[in-house]
Amino acid sequence: MPHVVTVFLRHGGRVLLARRSEAVGTYQGRWAGVSGYVEGDPADAERDARRELAEEVGVREADAELVRAGEPLAVADEGREWTVHPFLFDAGSRDVDPNEELAEVEWVHPTEMRERETVPGLWAAYRRVAPGVETVADDEAHGSAWISLRALEVLRDAAVEADSRDALASVARRLRDARPSMAAVENRVNRVMAESGPDPESVRQRAEAAIDDAAEADGAAAARAAELIGDRGYDRLATLSRSGTVLAALEASAVAEAAVLVAESRPGGEGVGVAERLARGGRNATLTTDAALPGLVAGGEADAVFLGADSVLASGGVVNKVGSLPVALAAARADVPVFAVCARDKVRGDDRFVGENAGTLYDGEAAIETANPLFEVVSADLLSGVVTESGVLDADGVEAVAAEHAALAARDD
Structure with a gap:
């Protein structure tokens, strides 16, 4: 079974989708991430992901930061089977230089994948690397502006899969509770929920607008x-x-x-x-x-x-x-x-x-309280x-x- 990489390049809450040209052998005209075959050991698929970024859209290693490598998933379609290795990278800008394998590219909200004719399994691959509540709760490397954008992405992505606003209200509460010290998370999530209608679709639309507004601000x-x-x-x-x-x-x-x-x-x-x-x-x-x-x-x-x-x-x-x-x-x-x-x-x-709290300072046996x-x-x-x-x-x-x-x-x- 062949192995392929699918790379989602993100900037400001949007990802790069590429429509495959007639120069490729499969799925011509369909939308995809930046993709290509794994040429070596699948355990080192990140190397292939970075190669495809450089070859297909001209994004060098210094211009993109690896956010997450997702669990591989098996995809079957019309008698073909392969293993997809999904990756999410943050791009320093939206400047790309597509090669002949791509007919066109667009920076879109990932939820747009569900509305377009894509290669098989694209949304499922994205969900393997998409942010979750745990991303908001556990991140200790980024500032709250970055984390609040991730919170809005979680709410946006949940909205396209939710069957009720009540389910989204639960997600919103979990996001606010995840980082109570970060006002941007609370304010931005509150704004989406307060200014959207009673159905999940309205929450999705408001979340997408909020992501764009937040990145601009x-x-x-x-x-x-x-x-x-x-x-x-x-x-x-x-x-x-x-x-x-x-x-x-x-x-x-x-x-x-x-x-x-x-x-x-x-x-x-x-x-x-x-x-x-x-x-x-x-x-x-x-x-x-x-x-x-x-x-x-x-x-x-x-x-x-x-x-x-x-x-x-x-x-x-x-x-x-x-x-x-x-x-x-x-x-x-x-x-x-x-x-x-x-x-x-x-x-x-x-x-x-x-x-x-940043964690314990002392793990010895003496009766010492710590403040960190x-x-x-x-x-x-x-x-x-x-x-x-x-x-x-x-x-x-x-x-x-x-x-x-x-x-x-x-x-x-």
């Missing part, structure tokens, strides 16, 4: 922060953890020679990947320890600090990865501005702070502003957005 917030860096001439920056929005701002900044201090962000080490990506993009990145970053900022090694935000409290404080508060305090001592960068959807409708929080609050008085898609918000601006989100949550009660 996150990108716009990053663009605003990049403009701020350029306008104020900041050329020594500091950050920590892995905020996709902050990373996008740093990459987009016109101050190309800016030096960026990046804390490693224990225990997950997300900052290492941030420093690597900045360096690969030609930026001047310095990786340091969480403990050292406050001293470096206080010692004059940064002109500005840029933080992500898992949530923004109604009072204007920011909930972010532990280590943010010492950096903000050090910045205040050195008169260095501190900005949080995020979409408005990260503003909570209240001041509730739900902490998460994952998040902490940077109060509003330590912030120079919250940079969003609609501009820089002060505490009063945050309070106004919080009122909107509180009303939204009330509509979904």
